Amino acid sequence: MGTSAPAGAAAPTVLVIGAAGKTGRAVTAALARRGVAVRAAVRSPARAETAYAAGAASISVCDLESGAGLDEALTDATAVYHLAPNVHPDEVAIARRVVAAAARAGVQRFAFHSVLHPHDGSMPHHVRKGLAEEVVRSAFPRATVLRPAAYHQNLVAAARSGRIAVPHSLDTPFTNVDLDDVAEVAAEVLTEAGHEARTYELAGPEVLTVREQAVTAARVLGHPVTAEQLTLEAWAAGPGSSLPEQARADLLAMFTAYDREGLVGDPTTLTTLLGRRPTTWGQALVAESATT
Template sequence: MRALVTGASGKTGRAVTAALAGRGVPVRAVIRPESDHEGVCREAGAADVARVDLGSGAGLHAAFEGVDLVYHLAPNVDDREVEMAVRIARAAETAGVRRFGFHSVLHPAEATMPHHVRKHLAEKEVRDLFPGAVVIRPAAYQDNLVPAALAGKIAVPYSLDAPFTNVALADVAEVAAVVLTEEGHDSATYELVGPQTLTVREMAEIATEVLRRVVTVRQTPIEDWVSGPGAGLPARAREQLVAMFRSYAREGLTGRSHDLARVLGREPTTWAQTLTRLL
């Protein structure tokens, strides 16, 4: 039994690779043809690496040779996401793949966030082509704020008091491994949210307590993000992330599902536990 993981060099792809490898599943990591990230994929546990252009499909046929399981992660904020999902699902169906996992996002039909809507459209296409596909809809990751918390300064371009049910990336990766390797998940849709509803301000307070040092928090103007961290992104990607930040500022990103605990068979990881594991 061999698994194919697309987007394998990113943090989610590496986590899913590690979770599958931990279950004894050989993983073929898919990276871009020009990528120099083969090493990080192997460090995560990949048995081999395939170079595929998801935009054109070049290299896809060879990548699917001997593959039984697929977990598809699209490049972040990519306008071609739907066509990539179609290409991967069609290749999986043609190759006779047993199980297919599609990495979506919490509230994919949220019209104020264009990249969420693309996930929604991609879900439909995947299910049409591969009806047994499992759709995973994670909330924002707790892990996204870990580096800033460890540095003692959390700064975000949205309200500090908006609510979030952030989820641990390791929990999401474990679910991905479960649905690909265990029976009983065909055609399921799982919304993966963390066990707490917290604001960024509250996350900083918890981090201060857990890390035993002050973790400050501040809201930065979106314009500062655009001219700073977002400056190197393509214009379209930058615009869509700004739309996401504005949505976060209005209502945060929360869910009420208990899917995570049901699939894991345990309580999900809290923000404090995520931080404690780094000490």
């Protein structure tokens, strides 16, 4: 474990946990665009280049499962953005480790990346987020909590391949949100006053089924895009087969909930925070096509 910075980098002030992952890279980039020096917490030195490419000013290697490296990573940090590894069975204990280290370091500002509807008992990994929120608030009563819907970006690669295949109904409603919009809000709450002790539901501006997302994608991308429902069994034996058992069970529970009612939130808060309409699915497809 250790902290390193390229020569000439500014002193780090904001520690982003999980900085080399999908969400962490977007948050790091949004902070860097605001001129903030980001210290990127990564699991292994092999992920340093990924975090630097996103805009990190320095790197700190931390193991969230043991807590090793966290105290060093938090030295001199004034703010922390905590996001847990996706569907991690130990998410609540990870929150305890990060919060305890942040409290020891005297961090002034703490923001936590939760999820839309964290108290939905049909999805165990959402419930763990709700418990992690309590851990965060008990140590940092002025923490800001973001509760994003599912990201547009989860389905971009599938849409571009011409086939969106999901193991749930094609006709239940979603208010997916743009990851860069979420990251913009994360950067805002970490750098501006007025967000202390707030919990923000972050949902996209449209209510769309997967079938409707495929129609929009075909129009925007200019090629056929099909929507296909997989059985849970086919998903578990295919895309889900490489996952740890607990993660597979969590996601199967999530798909069952999606099959029943989708995942819908209110876009009002995100619209107010951004000062504009949040990014639509079609706009996200255009933006992703322009950058890759």
